[in-house]
Amino acid sequence: MKSNQCHYACGSDEHLIARRPFLGSLIAGGAALSGLSSFANPAVSAQLASQQKRMLVIRMHGGLSQLESWDPKPGTDTGGPYRAIPTSVPGMHISELLPYTAKKMHHLSLVRSINTKNGDHSKGTYMMLTGRHPMPGTDYPEIGAVVAKSMDEGGPSLPGHVKISANGTGARSADAAYLGPKYASMSLGGDKPLTNSTRPSDLSEDSAKARDEIRSLVNNRFGSKRRTAETDAYVQSFEQAEELVKRAEVFDLSQESKQDRERYGSHDFGRHCLLARRLLENDITCVQVSHSNYDTHNENFNFHHEQLGEFDRPFSILIDDLHQRGMLESTLVVVLSEFGRTPKINARYGRDHWGNAWSVCLGGCGIQPGAIYGKTNANGTEVTDDEVDAGHLFHTYLKALGLRSTSNFEIGGRKFPIADPAFEPIKDILT
Amino acid sequence: MDVTQTHVAFDLEIGSPLISCRFDPAGRFVFAGAEDFRVWRMPLSDTAADSERVELITDSWVRGMTFADSGETLITGGTDGRLIWFPAGGDASQGKIEPVRAIEAHDGWIRTVATSPDGKLIASAGNDLKIRLWNAADGKQVGELSGHESHIYNLAFHPDGVHLVSGDLMANLIDWDFAAGKQVRTWKAESLVKFDKTFLAFIGGFRGMTFSPDGRQLAGSGITNVSNAFAGIGNPSVVVFDWEAGGPATIEHLSKGGLQGVAWGVALHPDGTRIAAVGGKGGYLLFWKAKEAEDFHRIKLDNDARDLHLSPDGLHLATAHHDGHLRIHRMEAEAEKVKEPKPDAEKS
Incomplete structure (x- = not known):
């Protein structure tokens, strides 16, 4: 079947008018930028929030134990020492390690019946982020790239796919496969403003503008006859870089109030959740926050206590803030991992890799609140x-x-x- | 006593993985906390019938056990934050012993409990970062000590009856004048804690802690040289402090050849021998002389050990194991086994 869409280097007018949404988006971007301070007002935020759908992924790096989180089995041979606590959803219990999250479960749902039949970190990560089983020689884009591409209205914008982790480097990742580098994630460390995001002091604004105009002119001339995926990637990278420079404060956590920074906490994950809120408010389509680490072959219970103790409060605050600001109904929230952990407790009080019966938590946009889907047996x-x-x-x-x-x-x-x-x-x- | 002749005197199979063990001060029983949410009481005999094993239902994992009332009362501290008083020598005819008292002692796990030298007070430490003091006779709270900023892993009363020392995940030690409710001094066992930069978490703390009978040394045990926190790759360690001097450890006892695992329990024998039980990459008993860093004797155990207790007679060690066995070791030469006569059919 012949496609109506123009592809590369065909010389049609479509390539030329593609600049129009670029300009439109630029204006919208400027409006969003000027509206930053308004986001402190929930009513304004809610109005803006309803205009775009977004996704927040919280990746529990290393393999979160379902038994110490979403599917506790207290009192059984596999249940471990922690108890289950009631949540804000009648009849739904989660681990006592998540007391703050428990109070927000009326916004969230659980899937307790995942069987990925996999206990390998990289395969599990690939499966959970691409929805595909790995096949040699084939690569698929991650969910963030798919969502960013699907929601892309065509113009230049900030990267639609941002990953935040303690080891964020500022670089782009190769996680968009055939969707191309425009949708590859940008990696952020979270607690510092972007580097190299301001115009060099020895380059005047007029000079920078003139330079960009020449670059655009040459790009357009070249692109009208010899456009390729590579030239598109080059142009898009420049356009995103321009947007980043214009809107660098979107990534600057110091712009948030002292009160909010204290609420979220002084540790990495707290800062990262606050940054995620800021990015989602500024129309970044998909934000992934990693929390490390849950690969607890040794002392699973002590480490889950420490790690989930760090996770619980900022995550619950983030859910609450998204709700209060009217953003939760347009933001899909998913808390996932590459797999769960073994019901069997090993000699080191650890749990090993386990993909056969585990859980994710999700909520917000398009998800029934307070639901439980699927079930595991009595001891998981x-x-x-x-x-x-x-x-x-x-x-x-x-x-x-x-x-x-x-x-x-x-x-x-x-x-x-x-x-x-x-x-x-x-x-x-x-x- | 000859530790080089240490052998398993008898092996008691509970079934559920074990967490903790304690001898009854009177030498009648040995108690073991298990992952089946019970403490099990067993007579100190390899000939005891299964029916003599008694369950104490705690509804939690019990890592902390201590005795009061001259050994007649066992107090357990569980992961549900409760302290439970049981009659240690209670009637076993029903197969279980009912508690005398249970109190909500802490918000979060209790990892350790201890009895003051005069037997009047019980100290407990919880994941709420509090140490609380309880009247052993009636369970009423009589004190609270605050100062730790990470989970408290262990505590021990000094034999002088004035001081209590507590140690936490970050390997910080606090010396308390517990009657006055004041910190006397603080110090740290640097080698027993590490921040794993890959996994972004701290590992360490005092898994075992004890004073020498004369109160001159304090020993703590755990894991050191950690290269992978989440796989438990590191070496068992026992650090010994001079109580009067405080400050850095006078010696750190390590294992010859660098065994891997955690020293989950430590004992300071009255004759000066330091002993640790190790689990993580196989079970071991390690024995050190006071002034030697490397072990002079070790025993490979059948399974990973998770706790150690020295008997009141100084001749036995109890080790709690992941395989559900409680092993009682005698630190002297094994008596020559009496050979059973062969059946008549084989004589011919």
Whole structure:
């Protein structure tokens, strides 16, 4: 079937008018920038928030124990020493290590029946972020790239896919596969403003503007006849860099109030959650925050106590803030990991890798609040009801965001299914 | 006593992985905390029938056990934050012993409990960063000590009856004048804690702690030289402090060849021998002389050890194991086994 969409180096007018949404977005970007201070007003924020859907991924790096979080089995041979506590949803219990989150579960839901049949870190990460089972020679884009691409209105903008972690480098990652570098994630460390994001002092504003105009002119002339994916990536990188320079304060946590910085906490994860809020408020489409580390082969209980003690409060504050600001209904929130941890407790009080029966927490945009999907047996050793794979979850995320998960991307004349056609969304937890 | 002749005198199988162990001060029983949310009482005999094993239902994992009332009362501290009083020698005919008293003592885990030298006070430490003092006779709170900023892993009363020392995850030690409720001094066992930059977490703390009977030394045990916190890659360590001098450890006892694991329990024998039980990469008993850094004797155990206790007679060690066995070791030569006569059929 012939596509209506223009592809590379065809010389059509479509390439030229593609600059119009660029300018439009630039104006919108300027408006958003000027409106930064208004976000402190929830009513203004809510109005803006309703205009765009977004996704927040909290990645519990290393493999969060489902038994010490979303699917506790207290009093059993596998349950460990922690108790389950009631949540704000009648009948729903989670681990006592999450007392603040427990009070926000009426905004969130649980899927307790994941069986990815995998205990390898890199495979598990790949599966959970791409919704695909790894295949040699084939690469698929991560959820952040897929969402950023799907929500992209065509003009230049800030990177739509940002990852925040303690080891953030400021670099772009190769996680967008065939969607190209425009949708690759930008890695942030979170607690410092962007580096190299201001105009050099010895370059005047007029000189910089003149230089950019020459660059644009030459780019357009070249692109009208010899456009390739590489030249597009080059242009897009420049455009995003320009936006970053113009809107560097979007990434500057010091712009947030002292009160908010204290609420979220002085540790990395607290700062990263606050930065995530700031980025989502400023229309970054997909923000992923990593919390490290849960790979607790040794002393699972002590380490989960320490790690979840750090996670619990800022995460619950973030959920509350998104709700208060009217953003939760347009922001899909997913707390995921590469796998869970073994029900069996080893000699070092540890739990090992386990992909056969584990959980994720999700909520917000398109997700029924307070739902529990799927079930494991009494001591959590196997899924008993409604088993799902990473592929089902991926479809669910897209559907929740209002995307047709069975559609295709058209890249260079080829169709790429947006999600693995072997799976489908989990309809029971969608609104 | 000859520690080089140490052997398993008897092996008591509980079934559920074990967490802790303590001898009854009177030498009648040995108690073991297990992952089945119980403490088990067993007679100190390899010939005891299974029916003589008694369960004390704690509804939590119990790492802390101590005795009061001249050994007639066992007080447990569990991961549910409760202290429970049990009659240690209670009637076993029903297969279980009912508690005398249970109190909500802490918000979060209790990892350690101890009895004052005069037997009147029980000290407990919780994940709420508090040390609380309780009247052993009626369970009423009589004091609270605050000062730790990380989870308190262990505590011990000094034999002088004036001081209490507590140690936390960050390997900080606080010497308390517990009657006055005041800190006397603080110091740190630097080698027993590390921030793992890969996993972004601290590992360490005092997994075992004890005073020498004369009160001149304080020993703490744990893990050192950690290269991978989340895999537990590091070496067992026992640090010994001169109580009067305080400050840095006078010696750190390590294992010859660098065994891997954690020293989950430590004992200072009255004859000067230092002993640790190790788990993590196989179980070991390690023995040191007071002035030697490396062990002079070790025993490979059948399974990872998770706790150690020295018997009141100074001749036995109890080790609690992940495989659900409680092993009682005698530190002297094994009596020659009496050979059983062969069946008649084999004689011919």
